[in-house]
Amino acid sequence: MTTHDPVRFVAKNLRVDLRLIAEMIAPGTRVLDIGCGDGTLIDELFTTKGCDARGIEIDMAEVTHAVAHGLPVMHGDADIDLAHYPDNAFDYVVLSRTLQAVERPREVLAQMLRIGAHAVVSFPNFGHWLVRWQLLRRGRMPMTATWDRMWYETPNIHPCTIQDFFDLCTADGYVVERWLAADEAGRRSPWRRFPRLANLFGEQALFVLRRGAQGIVGT
Amino acid sequence: MDQTAPLADTSHQHVVFPDGMALDCGAHLPSLTVAYRTYGTLNAARSNAVLVCHALTGDQYVAEPHPVTGKDGWWDAVVGPGRPVDIDRFFVICANVLGGCMGSTGPRSARPGDGGPGTGGLWGTAFPPVTIRDMVRAQKRLTEHFGIERLFAVIGGSMGGMQVLQWAADYPDAVFAALPIATAAYHSAQNIAFHEVGRQAIFADPNWQGGRYWQGGDVPARGLAVARMCAHITYLSEQALARKFGRRLQGAPKTAGEAISLFGDMFEVESYLHHQGSTFVRRFDANSYVTITRAMDYFDLAADHGGDLTQAFHGTTTRFLLASFSSDWLFPTAESRAIARALNRAGANVSFVEIGSDKGHDAFLLDEPDFHRTIAGFISGCAVHAGL
Structure with a gap:
């Protein structure tokens, strides 16, 4: 290391949900982070785990910021650009709190498990009790710390619950290797064995998937 | 030197390869002269060299006053001490392209042997058509002359970017990082027009x-x-x-x-x-x-690889930065994006950014802080990976 190293993000500033994701990823692996923002996670994975980590980001200002910090990030759209990667190009493909905002979540997930051996997906849980309660009590779209934008301006066009996500994995033949629910601060919920309770009390969920026996879907 | 009036007769630093060079068109140049400038110091391991490729009307005077016009170097903003391509850290080479008129072999060079009646001993229009690949071959000879096996980086905009792509495709092991800026993998019909x-x-x-x-x-x-x-x-x-x-x-x-x-x-x-x-x-x-515009028009990297640009970069380990400018309609962002996607298909490590600017294609030569921060960061990041 020389005095010319680029400025590095400090690991202690890592967002809690990104730290949970980083824990799921084995050292020295190839990782693609979709919607990588300023590249915090890929920097962490390179610096602490020696991963070949790359990113895609749709916000050009974030892309510029990341590349200016020496991180391999390209401008791209999860709905469009994943199709341009070859099969099995990565060990892990990460989609952090973005699945609910893409146009075609099912296709994006299929692409992730085509180009990567594992998909690491986190999303805010629309099945949380407070969301259910607000909708039941007020009869209007819920507004919580997690779901904090009005329905007409939210980028989250495809909200789902933890149980919805389990169902999709079953329908498309993905194996859930690991999963956990957490509160907004990233503290793990204790309902590891009980998806129905996790679906009620977890504010966000994190899944590690791999392809089922039928191999790559759609090829 | 083989320069002739009425252009100012200036001698340029150069190296002569007396065995000449074979060209894509089938002709063999009997002798090859490459005029160049260098900045900074080559380290003992010869691992810190950066090749700058100039555009259509550029030349090797990238970071110093031009000997003919007296104007500042054409990429002073990017190449220099403390600049994104830092000559306190890197050994920077810039060569006049084959076919150029600043000292490298081109139409204005003396034609070896008898040029025939009425030629005055210059090549003129008899100079064989050259390609971007021929230009890169000549640059490769120059880097070998310096004993450099692998360039840390190759960078260039516009036609310079075409050369960067050609370098990465033809000599993948000799290029650690490639920065094709405001360019395309082929010259479009509109540009040819x-x-x-x-x-x-x-x-x-x-x-x-x-x-x-x-x-x-x-x-x-x-x-x-x-x-x-x-x-x-x-x-x-x-x-x-x-x-x-x-x-x-x-x-x-x-x-x-x-x-x-x-x-x-x-x-x-x-x-x-x-x-x-x-x-x-x-x-x-x-x-x-005429010679150089023709070389750009011929350029179509995918056509050289069965029509599939991905094949040009198959298995590459070079790290790429593609950068385009939002108001550039000569080499629009879509062209850079197409290259980035081909590199994705090849499994390459690629960064790609479009810089917001209203200055058109020329933006890559001008004061664009976001662009300069982007190149500086990319190069610093690559230096970490290269162990520099």
Whole structure:
């Protein structure tokens, strides 16, 4: 290391949900982070785990910021650009709190498990009790710390619950290797064995998937 | 040196390869001269070299005053001490392209042996057509001359970016990082069309003399200037022209009722283009302009790989940074994105960013802080991975 190293993000500033994701990823692996923002996670994975980590980001200002910090990030759209990667190009493909905002979540997930051996997906849980309660009590779209934008301006066009996500994995033949629910601060919920309770009390969920026996879907 | 009036006769630092070089067209250049400049110091491991590839009308004087015009180096903002390509850290090489007119072998060089009756001993239009790949081959010879097996980085914009792509495709093990800027993997029909307008303007100049204009003592300055004016419009954007000149007239504004005239008044933008044209002919050779524009027109990297750009980069370990500019309509972002996607398909490590700018294609040469931060960060990041 020389005095010319680029400025590095400090690991202690890592967002809690990104730290949970980083824990799921084995050292020295190839990782693609979709919607990588300023590249915090890929920097962490390179610096602490020696991963070949790359990113895609749709916000050009974030892309510029990341590349200016020496991180391999390209401008791209999860709905469009994943199709341009070859099969099995990565060990892990990460989609952090973005699945609910893409146009075609099912296709994006299929692409992730085509180009990567594992998909690491986190999303805010629309099945949380407070969301259910607000909708039941007020009869209007819920507004919580997690779901904090009005329905007409939210980028989250495809909200789902933890149980919805389990169902999709079953329908498309993905194996859930690991999963956990957490509160907004990233503290793990204790309902590891009980998806129905996790679906009620977890504010966000994190899944590690791999392809089922039928191999790559759609090829 | 083999330079001839009426362009200023300047000697340029150069190396001669007396065995010459085979060209894509099948001809063999009997002798190859590569004129170049270097900045900074090559380290003991010869691992800190950065090759800068210049654009159509650029040359090797990238980071120092130009010997003919006296103007600052054309990429002073990017190459220099403490700049994104830091010459305190890297050994920077920039060579005049094959076919150029700043000392490398080109149409204005002496033709070895007897050039035949009436040629005056220069190549002129008899100079064989060259390609971007030929230019890169000549640069490869130069890097081998320096004993450099692997370049830390190859960087260039526009035609320079084409050379970067060709380097990465032809010598993947010799390029650690590649930065093709504001470029494309092929020259589009529209771009070829603009080039052809320029060439026809040169051919239409009475001083062209079938390309042997040195015999009459005059250069086809009028035609070359028009070619430059036409090309210069393509380097700018509508917004940049409106901002710089608008519809302003030279001299005093007209009063109401004063007659307009066909030739009396001149818009500021006209005057600007005239100036661009007239200064250009003092430093550039018409035959070189024809040769190099043709080389760009021929460029189609995918066609050289069965029509699939991905094949050009198959298995590459080079790290790429593609950068484009939002108002560049000559080499639009879509072209850079197409390259980025081909690199994705090849499994390459690629960064890709579009810089917001209203300055058109020329933005890559101008003061664009986001662009400079991007290159600086990418190069620093690559240096970490290269162990520099």
